[in-house]
Amino acid sequence: MEDPRTEAARAHFDRWSATYEQDRASRRLREIQTTALAMLALMPDDELLDIACGTGAAVRGASPIATRAVGFDLSPAMVARARERAAALANVEFFEGDVSGPLPFADGEFTAVLCTTAFHHFPRPQQTIVEIARVLAPGG
Numbered sequence: 001m002e003d004p005r006t007e008a009a010r011a012h013f014d015r016w017s018a019t020y021e022q023d024r025a026s027r028r029l030r031e032i033q034t035t036a037l038a039m040l041a042l043m044p045d046d047e048l049l050d051i052a053c054g055t056g057a058a059v060r061g062a063s064p065i066a067t068r069a070v071g072f073d074l075s076p077a078m079v080a081r082a083r084e085r086a087a088a089l090a091n092v093e094f095f096e097g098d099v100s101g102p103l104p105f106a107d108g109e110f111t112a113v114l115c116t117t118a119f120h121h122f123p124r125p126q127q128t129i130v131e132i133a134r135v136l137a138p139g140g
Contacts, residue, residue: 033061049112054071
């Protein structure tokens with residue numbers, strides 16, 4: 001059975017998806033994501049995973065630099081909007097899923113992982129950190 005916090009978070013973000021990028025809090029989140037992307041100093045051969053990607057703003061921001069930018073989010077509505085907004089970007093993918101279980105990616109698949117302002121929604125944050133470490137390439 002799914003954790004009630006996960007169900008609540010999915011429902012919350014599904015409802016918010018339509019206005020997410022226009023919301024004042026989301027504008028502040030984009031500032032945080034822009035700073036985080038700058039700190040990552042992505043290179044052209046990097047492959048980025050953004051966990052709890054929302055509508056994919058950070059993934060789209062990484063797209064001109066990274067070889068591949070991938071978003072992963074719990075909310076089907078957020079993932080649908082992310083895919084719509086990034087439809088023209090060939091090096092971008094989005095996946096729907098729960099960070100409580102194994103991420104659907106290979107060991108060491110990504111050279112960079114981003115996760116901004118989301119850990120408080122995760123029912124098992126320690127498991128998420130273990131999974132981030134697993135999918136992050138050595139030195140990433």
